[in-house]
Amino acid sequence: MLTRILVTAAALVSAASAQLTVTNPSSDSWWVAQSSNTLAWTCNTSPYNNFTVLLANSNPSILVEPIAIIAIQESYDCSQTITQQQSTQPAASGYTVLLANPLNSSDVYATSETFEIKALGSSYPATSSASSPSGTSSSSSPSSTGKSGGALAQYIPAGASMVLALAAGLVVA
Numbered sequence: 001m002l003t004r005i006l007v008t009a010a011a012l013v014s015a016a017s018a019q020l021t022v023t024n025p026s027s028d029s030w031w032v033a034q035s036s037n038t039l040a041w042t043c044n045t046s047p048y049n050n051f052t053v054l055l056a057n058s059n060p061s062i063l064v065e066p067i068a069i070i071a072i073q074e075s076y077d078c079s080q081t082i083t084q085q086q087s088t089q090p091a092a093s094g095y096t097v098l099l100a101n102p103l104n105s106s107d108v109y110a111t112s113e114t115f116e117i118k119a120l121g122s123s124y125p126a127t128s129s130a131s132s133p134s135g136t137s138s139s140s141s142p143s144s145t146g147k148s149g150g151a152l153a154q155y156i157p158a159g160a161s162m163v164l165a166l167a168a169g170l171v172v173a
Helices: 002-017 140-153 156-168
Strands: 022-024 037-041 050-057 067-074 079-082 092-101 104-111 115-118
Touching (some): 050 104, 067 079
Antiparallel strands (some): 037 079, 050 067, 050 092, 092 115
């Protein structure tokens, strides 16, 4: 009985730690219009293999509804450069990036903090080497370490479900 409780607790902890979070852009890390900008996310803890990247704005005069800027993005990449052709939106505040189910864009996995797209020619925010990867500077380190962690993370939800089912006695091994 104690073994079942410990296995169930371990499964719940591993499932709870699996998450997808947008780390760039953020309220402190904006994009610049008509420029290449970096999108970054926590790929090491993502339970999803891939997602669609959508751009939304709270002001309907800017964007009536979210628009897809990347149809299918692999989660293990950790970051992606958004080109000026992918996002030709005007300078404004109130933008968010949505990472969603590729088959159902209303199933949103993660939403960025509200951020601003500044006018062409604006400078990018200052970054420090001590901060977490914001994606605005060289990001070869997160990308290379994320590939192995992202591959493992895709199996955590299925494994946790099986462990929970075994622990509850719903499945006999």
